[in-house]
Amino acid sequence: MAKLFERRVTPADSLLDVAATTTLAFLLALLITSFLFISDGNNPLQAYFALFHEPFATLRGFGNALVRASPLALIGLGTIVSWRSGLAYLGFEGCFVIGAAAASWLALLTSPGQALGPLPFFVFLPLVILFSFAAGGAWAGAVGVIRARLGGNEVLISLMSNYVGIFFLQYLVSGPLRAPGSLPETVQLPQRTWLPFILPGTRAHAGVLLALLAAAIVWVLLKKMPLGYELIVTGFNPSAARYAGIDVVGKLTLAAFFAGGLGALAGMVEVLGSQHRLMDGISGGVGFVGIIVALLARLNPIAVIPTALLYGGMSVGADAMQRRANIPSSITFILQSLAVLLVLTTDVLRYYRFRPSALWGDKPLTAGEGTNR
Amino acid sequence: MKRSLEMRDVVKRFPGVVANDHANLTVEAGEIHALLGENGAGKSTLMQILYGFHRMDSGEILIDGSPVTLTSSKEAIALGIGMVHQEFMLVPPFTVLENAILGLREPGHPLLDLGKASQRFKALSDRHQLALDPNAEVQSLPIGVQQRVEIVKALYRDASLLILDEPTAVLTSQEKDQLFSVLRGLQAEGRSSILVTHKLNEIMEIADRVTVMRDGKVIATRAIRATSKQELTRLTVGRDVNLRTNKPPLERGKPLLQISDVRVCDDSGNEKVRGITLEVHAGEILGIAGVDGNGQSHLAEAIMRLRAIKSGRLVLAGVDLTSASLTRYRSAGLAYIPADRRNVGSVTKMSVADNAILGSQRKYARGIFRDIRRERASAAALVKRFDVRGSDIDLPAGKLSGGNLQKLILGREIMRGSNVLVVEQPTRGLDIGAIEAVWHELLRERQEGKAILLISADLEELLNLADRIAVVFEGRIMGIVNATEASVEEIGSMMAGIPVERDWVAPRLSIEEKANGEAF
Secondary structure: OOOOEEEOOOOOOOHHHHHHHHHHHHHHHHHHHHHHHHHOOOOHHHHHHHHHHHHHHOHHHHHHHHHHHHHHHHHHHHHHHHHHOOOOOOOHHHHHHHHHHHHHHHHHHOOOOOOOOOOOHHHHHHHHHHHHHHHHHHHHHHHHHHHHHHOOOHHHHHHHHHHHHHHHHHHHHHOOOOOOOOOOEOOOOOHHHOOOEOOOOOOOEOHHHHHHHHHHHHHHHHHHOHHHHHHHHHHHOHHHHHHOOOOHHHHHHHHHHHHHHHHHHHHHHHHHHHHOOOEOOOOOOHHHHHHHHHHHOOOOOOOHHHHHHHHHHHHHHHHHHHHHHOOOOHHHHHHHHHHHHHHHHHHHHHHEEEOHHHOOOOOOOOOOOOOOO | OOOOEEEEEEEEEEOOEEEEEEEEEEEOOOOEEEEEOOOOOOHHHHHHHHOOOOOOOEEEEEEOOEEEOOOOHHHHHHOOEEEEOOOOOOOOOOEHHHHHOOOOOOOOOOOOOHHHHHHHHHHHHHHOOOOOOOOOEHHHOOHHHHHHHHHHHHHHOOOOEEEEEOOOOOOOHHHHHHHHHHHHHHHHOOOEEEEEEOOHHHHHHHOOEEEEEEOOEEEEEEEHHHOOHHHHHHHHHOOOOOOOOOOOOOOOOOEEEEEEEEEEEOOOOOEEEEEEEEEEEOOOEEEEEOOOOOOHHHHHHHHOOOOOEEEEEEEEOOEEOOOOOHHHHHHOOEEEEOOOOOOOOOOOOOEHHHHHOOOOOOOOOEOOEOOHHHHHHHHHHHHHHOOOOOOOOOOEHHHOOHHHHHHHHHHHHHHOOOOEEEEEOOOOOOOHHHHHHHHHHHHHHHHOOOEEEEEEOOHHHHHHHOOEEEEEEOOEEEEEEEOOOOOHHHHHHHHOOOOOOOOOHHHHHHHHHHHHHHHO
16 A cells, blocks of 8 residues: 655655755745735735845845844854754843943944044954953853753753843943933944945945854854864763763853854844944844744754845845735744744654655555555 | 464564564463564564554464454453563552552542552462562662563463563573573463573573574574574574684783772762772783672773762773873773663764764864864774674764664774773674674784773673673672683672682682782
8 A cells, every 4th residue: 555655764854855845844834824914804925025025126125134134143053053062042132132232332432532442443343253252152151051060951041041131231221331312222333333334225234244254164163173073962962972071061161152152243243233322122032033043944054044034034024014015024923933833843744755656546666665654 | 361372474564674574473372482583683573563562564463263453552461461571661669569550440440449459469479479579669679670570560460471572681690590480480370471582591491492583584483402502593693603702812911900999979979889999901801790780880980980980099001090180081092882872882863974983083183173084084994894784974873773883883992092991781782693793803802902891791791701700799899700710600699799609719809909909
């Protein structure tokens, strides 16, 4: 008896298979979400046109998509480093605001009359990258230390640390760094400290390049360096890691440090490239969407780039959709989350072989090689 | 009561393999029937079909001559089939009695009547001389007793056909004798047993008939009286195998690994190694015999620095490394083959090539980058030299069979070039072909002048490979004997904690101590 789906011993894991199931999952998510549009009396095709047209078919929109994508990519990369090392770190909202605050503080210090005076940009840039990275790294590294040394639960601690970070930001922008005026925000950062714009006619800034560079570095780390090998062994199997002489505590702490640093760079990119000031609510959930991006990219540092662009573009499109078709932009978040759920569930498809021949009753290729489950 | 079993033309396919290929098996009432075969020969699948875990694709099962269908273990139990799994299916914090009645329900009685159950339990336990205390917590019992709990569990369900999967793998020889006398008692009542095993000695000792399987097929069924170990080996492997090793005489060199009065605790702070003193010389295999859980693993982990040494000293090639840093310690040259191949010795989700460099990842690197070409070349060389079969070096190591995975780990550790090898249960669960290969490699390392500490629960292995055998019991050494002069009975009683009074044991120990005294 031939069956339509035959179980495989090993999952089909060629690039094509993975891409096919991911695409299928995404299309399925689009299909399910269209019911939400229909129930609201909208035409899903028009809604999707509104969602995807602006970010991917207009130059200005594409620039905005790039702007939204770069922090997502950086946070996705942080997720990859920590999760592949076996640390389920979820505190990227916190890292993001810490990085944003650190960068803003340093930028404000270079205002005329302040401690660092007018610092040239080529000195300021490496300084601010190192400073933000170190601040976020220390922030997340603390969670790594608690987990690795004391055996605390990193999921809970990192999740809760987000609130500490967010309230710390509120304190900063309503206290020591507050600009005169009614809003809880700093003054605009000195223009000298802004990241340069890279695409004429758009708001795309050099943060995009930083994200690309970070993706390349994370790829090299995980694929080409013994350190990355040790991180991955630690993630798969801590006992085997210890057996191989790998310092598991040190590796987990290091992974948390890298992850926090990358998350902080996302915050830095956001303030120096796009907002140009520090304000309450600056993170707005990117710390979580970034994790989703990493999952959708199956924790692959190269695949994070297009995935981040897709999700960044969708959030740009969501605004356009709300403006033009008056459809609530939160539907986009439902779509984004559904896509991840479906990607995770369609993974099971890779364990089956599709036999359309069973539909029209043909014999399977090798007689008697039918399925038994 | 008396049940006979016949399995006819059983076929079972899994994706990509035929696990049972027209297998036939008959077990008479009151017979002890051994089922022999290498790993992957299809024994377990056949038994799981009989116990209702798997459904066969074709074939039939007859009990007392009438065909039955088995789709779940519940039906198998109702037909009087009981199974003692290799990994016990017991609830550790429950008492023996609670485990015995687990899942049973008396029709019409919504409440549990432990008193009544206890009476029936006692009657069963006494009749079969199982000596079980119904109120003891299972987790506090030794493995051998836990196994008897499994047996009584089956008897409580009135099993007339008992399937035992590798029952002696974890037992001392005394416990094994006890098990066999229980099985003979069951036989006297007309109950039959199927013994799944690959230990020929035990088959010759207890079974009435033996069925040999190879590659999913039943090769032969023989009466024990009409066969020999040689014939059975040939049938199992398909060729002649010489498991007797021709070990060249010992050329004992300088002591390379010396441990003195080492004490080690487990994670909850109980002392598991209580003052062990040993010396392993170049060109020597020192065996450590003992039932699992008597401190051997903790000792090995302490030697490998995976566990802290509470007190005592550790000297490697004359250098005291008791308090050396981990990095310094690792570079001093020790290789370790852990007992748990899949969870400690390898990362099953990573490729064979990645596993081949585990522990040497920094050695293969050029600066801060991996030299992947060199890694792969060395992995390919390892796979070739140690005959690791069945996988491409890019496939996950978890896809390898136990024997091939062990060859990979063994090869990796040997190619590390260390002078001292700590080897734990190197052939547990492997089939004869793989055992032969592992033994061969270990003896070759001995010839090369390596010092090998071999921890094994398999006495045959120790007697074949080791030059001296130290027997541990509850974290102490009961005695050290020369392998050539030792007997299985002697080692067996020391494993059970009974000291053996023999003249030469005492002076030998004092020589050891003297040698240690000079070295330290």
